[in-house]
Amino acid sequence: MNEATSRRAEPTRTTHVTTERKIPSTMCQHQPPCPTAESADRESARLVAHHPEQGWSLLCNGVLLFEDTGELLPDGQIIAPHRGGARLMAV
Numbered sequence: 114m115n116e117a118t119s120r121r122a123e124p125t126r127t128t129h130v131t132t133e134r135k136i137p138s139t140m141c142q143h144q145p146p147c148p149t150a151e152s153a154d155r156e157s158a159r160l161v162a163h164h165p166e167q168g169w170s171l172l173c174n175g176v177l178l179f180e181d182t183g184e185l186l187p188d189g190q191i192i193a194p195h196r197g198g199a200r201l202m203a204v
């Protein structure tokens with residue numbers, strides 16, 4: 114049914130990438146491991162560096178998180194800011 118179709122569209126990640134990782138920049142040594150940079154939940158990884166004066170934070174999964182909620186992933190991918198409301202006005 115529908116489920117089979119969407120499964121087929123997914124990259125076959127589990128078949129060939131097990132021990133070898135494309136992204137070596139993860140610094141996560143937490144147990145349980147934090148969400149990876151590919152995860153939709155990537156922002157819940159722990160902070161390893163926080164520079165509010167420069168407006169960025171580095172997460173242990175290698176994601177660079179900017180104060181405008183934009184993100185730079187370890188593979189160079191840029192996530193546009195996704196601010197939820199007018200919270201930024203409270204400076």
Ligand SMILES: [Zn+2]
Pocket residue numbers: 140141142143146147158159173174
């Ligand atoms: Zn971690």
